[in-house]
Amino acid sequence: MRNWKYIVSLSFLICLIFTLPNFAKAENEQKEKFNAGEVIIEHILDSYEWHIFTWKGHEVSIYLPCIVFNEGKCYTFSSRNFRENEFYKTVNKTNSEELVFTIPHEGDYKGKIVIVNADGTQKRPFDISITKNVLALFISCALIIILFYLVTKAYQKRGEKAPKGLQSLFEMLIVYVRDDIARKAINNEKSVDKYLPYLITVFFFIFINNLLGLIPIFPFGANITGNIAVTAVLALFTFFITNLLGNKEYYKDIFNTPGVPWFLKFPLPLMPIIETVGCFTKPFVLAIRLFANITAGHIVVLGFISSIFIVAQISVAGGVGMSVFSLILAIFVDCIELLVAYIQAYVFTLLSALYFGMASKEHHKS
Amino acid sequence: MELISPDFGYIFWMTLAFAIVFFFIAKFAFPVIGKALKNREQKITEALEQAERTHEEMKNLQAKNEELLKKAKEEREEMLNEAKISSDQIIEEAKEKAKQEANRIMESAKESIGNEYKAAMTDIKNQIANISIKVAEKILEKELSKDEAQMEYIDKIIKETEEKMGDEKVR
Numbered sequence: 001m002r003n004w005k006y007i008v009s010l011s012f013l014i015c016l017i018f019t020l021p022n023f024a025k026a027e028n029e030q031k032e033k034f035n036a037g038e039v040i041i042e043h044i045l046d047s048y049e050w051h052i053f054t055w056k057g058h059e060v061s062i063y064l065p066c067i068v069f070n071e072g073k074c075y076t077f078s079s080r081n082f083r084e085n086e087f088y089k090t091v092n093k094t095n096s097e098e099l100v101f102t103i104p105h106e107g108d109y110k111g112k113i114v115i116v117n118a119d120g121t122q123k124r125p126f127d128i129s130i131t132k133n134v135l136a137l138f139i140s141c142a143l144i145i146i147l148f149y150l151v152t153k154a155y156q157k158r159g160e161k162a163p164k165g166l167q168s169l170f171e172m173l174i175v176y177v178r179d180d181i182a183r184k185a186i187n188n189e190k191s192v193d194k195y196l197p198y199l200i201t202v203f204f205f206i207f208i209n210n211l212l213g214l215i216p217i218f219p220f221g222a223n224i225t226g227n228i229a230v231t232a233v234l235a236l237f238t239f240f241i242t243n244l245l246g247n248k249e250y251y252k253d254i255f256n257t258p259g260v261p262w263f264l265k266f267p268l269p270l271m272p273i274i275e276t277v278g279c280f281t282k283p284f285v286l287a288i289r290l291f292a293n294i295t296a297g298h299i300v301v302l303g304f305i306s307s308i309f310i311v312a313q314i315s316v317a318g319g320v321g322m323s324v325f326s327l328i329l330a331i332f333v334d335c336i337e338l339l340v341a342y343i344q345a346y347v348f349t350l351l352s353a354l355y356f357g358m359a360s361k362e363h364h365k366s
Numbered sequence: 367m368e369l370i371s372p373d374f375g376y377i378f379w380m381t382l383a384f385a386i387v388f389f390f391i392a393k394f395a396f397p398v399i400g401k402a403l404k405n406r407e408q409k410i411t412e413a414l415e416q417a418e419r420t421h422e423e424m425k426n427l428q429a430k431n432e433e434l435l436k437k438a439k440e441e442r443e444e445m446l447n448e449a450k451i452s453s454d455q456i457i458e459e460a461k462e463k464a465k466q467e468a469n470r471i472m473e474s475a476k477e478s479i480g481n482e483y484k485a486a487m488t489d490i491k492n493q494i495a496n497i498s499i500k501v502a503e504k505i506l507e508k509e510l511s512k513d514e515a516q517m518e519y520i521d522k523i524i525k526e527t528e529e530k531m532g533d534e535k536v537r
């Protein structure tokens with residue numbers, strides 16, 4: 001247990017080295033020109049299969065299940081179908097109508113499952129497929145639950161004794177969220193207890209997912225927190241918790257802001273409008289910040305690695321030289337990403353706590 | 367711009383997954399952890415207070431001990447002093463007694479010497495008287511024959527007796 005620091009850093013290094021074959025595959029596959037932008041965007045975005053690596057020209061991927069709803073009917077099939085043929089045809093059992101699914105390579109629905117109508121137009125069905133990001137999300141959620149389960153067990157077993165191992169790592173972070181985030185942002189202890197479970201969940205969710213995103217090997221390395229849908233959902237949770245649990249004081253501050261001249265409220269309710277818009281912009285900014293930071297980090301690391309292959313296309317020696325340079329830079333950026341992983345989790349949690357603090361402010365007679 | 371347009375399916379799964387994680391932490395993990403943390407904090411606070419109290423008590427005890435020690439020292443000093451005084455007294459008394467005894471012995475010795483002396487004197491006187499009587503007897507035996515010789519003889523005897531007495535006295 002004492003050597004865990006070395007184990008972590010070593011595995012981190014190994015992971016970095018493993019990134020290389022991933023890109024080699026990208027080169028093999030296309031044979032033509034290595035397109036760094038495409039590779040990076042392919043990583044950043046979602047897909048219906050999880051490409052693990054390419055071995056001697058054979059792609060090793062996990063084909064994930066597609067679940068789509070069309071006109072109240074559920075269709076499930078493997079994404080392998082799209083690897084073998086361009087179209088996947090299925091028959092609607094009730095009216096024996098043939099449905100054609102495909103994943104277009106361009107257009108509005110690029111990379112998404114669509115239904116091709118008889119006239120050639122594309123229609124996006126209601127799609128809740130288990131994509132790569134969804135699977136990664138499930139894995140990380142399972143990991144979070146397992147970790148918390150272990151920690152909870154440790155607390156039950158050790159009682160009031162000093163924490164040990166994983167428990168002490170979690171305790172440090174939990175106590176940090178409680179004392180330095182929740183208690184500083186929320187001024188009454190009762191509200192702290194009320195909001196703390198959410199703050200802890202958000203903190204660990206973002207932090208663990210950020211870290212897992214930095215590990216480039218299966219089953220990690222998906223860009224979970226760098227996906228706008230994830231950050232949007234997190235922000236929406238914060239938004240609903242803030243506004244649904246807000247007290248009278250909070251709503252008074254929004255609709256009848258104290259200490260503001262009446263003409264800003266009366267014929268034209270300028271202040272209430274600004275405050276109401278503020279309610280929506282706050283979580284919006286939360287979502288954008290997390291998304292942009294994590295995505296940018298992934299793009300920068302991938303950019304450095306890609307530059308090796310770009311140079312290697314021109315000359316092999318140059319590629320070797322570039323790889324040393326790029327690896328050093330990529331390691332450097334990865335280290336910064338470790339920091340960012342923590343900072344973004346901290347910022348999201350802190351800002352959520354601040355909004356909760358505003359929504360649960362006790363009335364002060366001054 | 368797929369990058370910034372959230373996919374509905376993903377939102378759906380994310381909401382579900384996050385809700386499950388949130389539910390698990392809020393319902394099962396956090397109550398246990400929070401309670402354990404609070405209990406531990408309380409225990410630590412209590413232990414610290416207890417330590418503080420014990421420290422205070424120790425301090426008091428130490429002060430008490432010191433006081434006791436001081437008292438004991440004082441007592442010892444006092445006792446020593448007393449003992450010294452009493453021993454001095456005893457010695458003094460003994461000396462006094464010895465002196466008295468010596469005096470008494472001397473006195474009695476003197477007395478007995480005096481008595482002896484008196485007895486001796488009486489004895490001498492008696493002897494003198496006896497000798498005188500004997501002398502007188504002898505004189506009386508001789509006197510009737512010659513006057514002059516008689517007187518001579520008396521003188522001689524007296525002289526002899528005186529010498530004898532003188533010798534005795536010297537002795």
